Amino acid sequence: MTGLKGRLTPYLLILPGGLWLTAFFAIPLIFMASVSLMTGNLIDGFTQTWHWQNYTDAIGTYGDKIVRSLWYGLLATAACIALAYPAAYWIAFKGGRHKSTWLFLLLLPFFVSFVLRTISWKLVLTDNGPVLGPLKSWGLLPDGFHVLDSGFAVVSGLTYNFLPFMILPIYVALERIDYRVIEAAYDLYAGRFEAFRRVVLPLSLPGVFAGVIMTFVPVTSDYVNASVLGGPGNTMIGNVIQSEYFTQSNYHTASALSFALMALLLAGIFAYARALGTKDVLEAAAR
Amino acid sequence: MTTTVTSPAPAAPPRPRRRNPLRGRGLQAYTILLVAWLVLPVAVMILFGFNDTHSKQNFQWEGFTLKWYARLFEKKDLTTALVNSLTIALLTTVFATVLGTLVGLALGRYRFRGQGVANLVMFAAISCPELVMGASLLSMFVALETPRGYLTILAAHVMFSVSFVAITVRARAVGLDPRIEEAAKDLGAGPLTTFRLVTLPMIMPGVVSGAMLAFALSVDDFIITNFTSGATQTFPLWVWSSTRTGTPPQVNVMGTLIFAVGVLLAVVNIAASRRRARNT
Numbered sequence: 001m002t003g004l005k006g007r008l009t010p011y012l013l014i015l016p017g018g019l020w021l022t023a024f025f026a027i028p029l030i031f032m033a034s035v036s037l038m039t040g041n042l043i044d045g046f047t048q049t050w051h052w053q054n055y056t057d058a059i060g061t062y063g064d065k066i067v068r069s070l071w072y073g074l075l076a077t078a079a080c081i082a083l084a085y086p087a088a089y090w091i092a093f094k095g096g097r098h099k100s101t102w103l104f105l106l107l108l109p110f111f112v113s114f115v116l117r118t119i120s121w122k123l124v125l126t127d128n129g130p131v132l133g134p135l136k137s138w139g140l141l142p143d144g145f146h147v148l149d150s151g152f153a154v155v156s157g158l159t160y161n162f163l164p165f166m167i168l169p170i171y172v173a174l175e176r177i178d179y180r181v182i183e184a185a186y187d188l189y190a191g192r193f194e195a196f197r198r199v200v201l202p203l204s205l206p207g208v209f210a211g212v213i214m215t216f217v218p219v220t221s222d223y224v225n226a227s228v229l230g231g232p233g234n235t236m237i238g239n240v241i242q243s244e245y246f247t248q249s250n251y252h253t254a255s256a257l258s259f260a261l262m263a264l265l266l267a268g269i270f271a272y273a274r275a276l277g278t279k280d281v282l283e284a285a286a287r
Numbered sequence: 288m289t290t291t292v293t294s295p296a297p298a299a300p301p302r303p304r305r306r307n308p309l310r311g312r313g314l315q316a317y318t319i320l321l322v323a324w325l326v327l328p329v330a331v332m333i334l335f336g337f338n339d340t341h342s343k344q345n346f347q348w349e350g351f352t353l354k355w356y357a358r359l360f361e362k363k364d365l366t367t368a369l370v371n372s373l374t375i376a377l378l379t380t381v382f383a384t385v386l387g388t389l390v391g392l393a394l395g396r397y398r399f400r401g402q403g404v405a406n407l408v409m410f411a412a413i414s415c416p417e418l419v420m421g422a423s424l425l426s427m428f429v430a431l432e433t434p435r436g437y438l439t440i441l442a443a444h445v446m447f448s449v450s451f452v453a454i455t456v457r458a459r460a461v462g463l464d465p466r467i468e469e470a471a472k473d474l475g476a477g478p479l480t481t482f483r484l485v486t487l488p489m490i491m492p493g494v495v496s497g498a499m500l501a502f503a504l505s506v507d508d509f510i511i512t513n514f515t516s517g518a519t520q521t522f523p524l525w526v527w528s529s530t531r532t533g534t535p536p537q538v539n540v541m542g543t544l545i546f547a548v549g550v551l552l553a554v555v556n557i558a559a560s561r562r563r564a565r566n567t
Contacts (some may be wrong), residue, residue, distance in 0.1 A: 013393035013527045014405060017386035024446035025412055028423035035426045081325065087321045090314035092525060100557070105322045111549035112329055113507050116542045119534055120328035129346050130331055163325065213414060221416035224509060233512050238418050238510075245425060245514070258422040265416060 173207025387452025395460025459493030
């Protein structure tokens with residue numbers, strides 16, 4: 001690459017995509033930040049008044065929904081790790097020739113549209129639906145057994161929908177482990193548990209980290225599961241933002257809440273990276 | 288794992304390594320259960336496309352029928368929504384693949400000032416909550432009084448797909464040997480010819496998987512579409528709005544057909560890449 005033309009090439013390549021992301025990703029965020037400090041209503045219009053109180057008002061009113069969303073997000077992410085790890089472990093080390101087949105089977109739900117998948121999960125949990133109905137009539141479950149419209153139903157739906165996002169990165173991290181390292185641990189008289197705790201687990205943490213980033217953010221800001229499975233008593237912050245935009249037309253409140261949510265999630269991710277101790281985790285996740 | 292024993296050292300103490308055959312079995316059984324759980328709602332969805340239901344709520348099994356397959360396109364607005372979803376996904380794939388491939392090439396193939404910022408923007412666009420993206424787009428469209436509809440959905444879908452295509456292509460472009468392109472230039476190829484005959488074929492697997500990712504993300508997107516759609520419907524939006532009044536069996540049938548086509552394409556794709564791998 002010589003001369004001005006050669007040095008310009010990467011910028012020219014980036015230009016169209018960069019402009020698109022500027023116009024429809026960066027600038028909208030600036031608009032939202034600006035709207036979040038406005039006052040007014042839909043009929044009289046909104047004016048910029050640098051009304052920082054929008055944030056304290058919104059968080060004061062909907063603080064409980066934010067806390068609930070973070071709580072559900074944590075529960076679902078933890079459930080995803082607990083459910084995904086053993087399966088990823090088995091496929092990575094014992095899957096043999098059929099590794100990709102097993103992964104494919106675990107990814108099958110992704111071929112069904114997200115909203116439809118959630119509705120089908122609701123059908124599974126419906127009181128006298130095709131799954132709970134027979135279980136009740138065979139006496140395997142008590143007649144009064146009821147799951148829908150509960151926090152548990154929401155968390156189960158979130159876990160169901162985002163589990164593959166956790167399985168894949170953990171699997172990739174485990175698959176990358178050189179088996180000779182584990183054998184070395186055995187040669188040094190580590191038991192199965194010791195070898196797992198001191199060799200396999202630390203080496204797989206970058207995968208868990210990537211999985212947490214890929215699940216915690218979408219899970220916490222989701223509103224589809226809460227509104228299909230949770231009923232009116234278990235709404236999350238996403239439901240609030242959605243209805244503030246579409247039903248109440250309180251654009252300033254909705255914008256302030258969205259911004260607060262983004263800030264919270266970013267802070268959460270960074271705190272989590274810190275808690276894991278090192279920045280190598282971040283570097284490993286970026287690799 | 289192979290344990291080839293070469294010249295056993297008699298003095299070595301026996302390894303404390305007993306293999307418990309049940310342990311692996313337990314995990315295998317668990318994995319099978321997990322697959323069963325993940326597939327159960329899919330099976331229920333397929334099954335209830337064959338349900339001879341007479342009420343608006345389709346959750347009570349009333350017998351087998353094929354009539355919903357025959358009456359698949361009976362609901363006009365559902366069909367329109369599906370067509371919208373498919374055309375938006377196709378257009379998104381075209382735009383996002385072109386834009387994202389160029390960005391991915393720049394990030395993977397060159398070193399330049401501002402590269403760190405560009406990488407950071409890609410990461411931010413991928414990890415930003417969809418809710419925030421959708422809400423901010425709506426804020427902008429409201430402020431600018433942009434009428435929302437097909438075009439705003441398309442613009443949003445291209446926006447969130449570009450970064451996914453870019454990192455997929457970047458991963459492929461990073462591994463390229465720059466000497467191959469130089470050789471093409473030495474042989475008298477211009478920049479465009481070099482790109483068409485040398486660079487593009489080498490990054491093609493990345494471009495193809497990026498394009499498939501863009502299509503899958505676009506056709507399934509709900510949250511961002513919900514904020515940018517106005518009165519235009521896509522398949523996920525239509526399904527969403529039907530949850531209040533009752534989801535008709537046609538939705539299950541369309542879900543089943545999309546599922547079948549998706550799985551078929553994936554299997555063909557895997558088989559083709561296996562054959563390629565065997566031949567090379």
